[in-house]
Amino acid sequence: MIEIDAITKTYDEIAVVDDVSMVIEPRTITVVVGTSGSGKTTLLRMINRLVEPTSGEIRLDGDDNRSMPAHELRRRIGYAIQGHGLFPHRTVAQNIATVPRLLGWEKPRMDAKVAELLTLFQLEPEIFGPRYPHQLSGGQQQRVGVARALAAEPNVLLMDEPFGALDPIIRAKAQDDLLAIQKHFGTTIVLVTHDMNEAFHLANKIAVMDKGKVVQYGPPVELVRAPTTDFVKTLIGDAERPFRLLSVANAAAAVEPGEAEGEPIQEDRSQQDALAALLWSGRDALPVVSVGGKPIGRIKLSTLLKRAARLQ
């Protein structure tokens, strides 16, 4: 659990993070959004003390994050940034092993961890481990950057626009990888992004920042249904609202018993995907199957239309 308690950071008398308080539950993904210069990066960097707050306190699992030397704190918190920041003079394997090496892990344990992470990110350890960062594609470099952040099995992972430089297809893939990895390790993730689709896809909770303040902090559905300010409304986009609602709910949640014709959809896809499939194929209902492929019912177009409406 991360407790951010009345945190303020001022530069030259200007509060770039202004009295922010929020509690981040363990094993969840919290996404921070907001316009450029609203203080997202500064807030994130105060968690691992790359920036020292002017006032306020941040507690990790109850302990003030200033109760240990900053470099020791940072070894316990994963940190992944845009442009990955891989060490160009070190191989991929050495890059991933950065924090374990600082912590003095035994070599076999380190090697095993590197191989595990590379495999998890679908990079063949024998092929990619000995390579240098410049021998990788942008997407591969980015995955290695995240793998490096996870190498010492941190409870908390901070990510600052980690997928900002990726093309849409690789980005979608990276997001799904991240979700899988978050499930696998149970990491608490705080992620900054400019991409609202990314925010809705990943977040358990979204924090919206505007001029140094967190103007709304809650589950994605709440942001769509009850935006607290015009800024939040604009950020979500009027025309996008119904689709955002459907995008954060699983197809499984809209299933009813019955049968339907045509191509089925898997229960773990979003209701937005289901709506798209219905509209594109011109059907009124769609069969739904479990992840294993067993039929479990159908979704009706009329159900989805009702679910996309403001009041339910």
Next chain:
Amino acid sequence: MRAWLPTALRGLLLLALLAFLVSPESFEPLLKPLVQQDAPAIYNHGSLLSLTLQHLRTVFIATAAATIIAIGLAILVTRPIGAEFLPLSRSLVNIGQTFPPVAVLALAVPAVGFGEKPTLIALFLYGLLPIFENTLTALTNLPRSVMEAARGAGMTGFQRLFQVELPLSLPVIVAGIRLSVVINLSTATIGSTVAAKTLGEVIIAGLQSNNLAFILQGGLIVGALAILIYDSLSGVEKLLTRRVGRR
């Protein structure tokens, strides 16, 4: 041009230089036409080989000392404790660069007298500047995201310096050392005007006795040394650049 040609030419140059130093007499017929009757065509006040070695020794000692001090200073002014001195040291470097090496030598003599000492001091001082400047440039222009990642990973200041900053700066630092060495190789000849044992002796002797062959052989040896050392340090630099992954 074929890829092997430069290497072959360097090899030939090295062979020619070694041959000349080991047995200068065998080159006498080549240099004879440059001198008047009866005048010696090959330097005869001492062994060319030992002068060359002394020349190299002087340059080596001065550059090594300059390297250690310049890198140390550059590290110091790029740490938080030395940050105050960064602007000052930058301007000192810029002023120092406009100072001709001969002037440094002229200023050193009154302070320490004649011999090898003033030469060492002049070479040391003049060698500092390129190395200091290059190290400073390298250390202050490291990729931001890499430095950010090093801090974020929990490296201490020392670990960042030795594991990230210096390895990444090495190619640029070596380029500075290369510049220093080459400047010092030629500057060292002037050292003989203040009685240091260097190849300058040969050139000065040639000037005094109006012996073109002496001037030429002194100049050519220094030139060949400079080319060979410059090239091999360039090679080291290329290797390091490839190692730090920036090609």
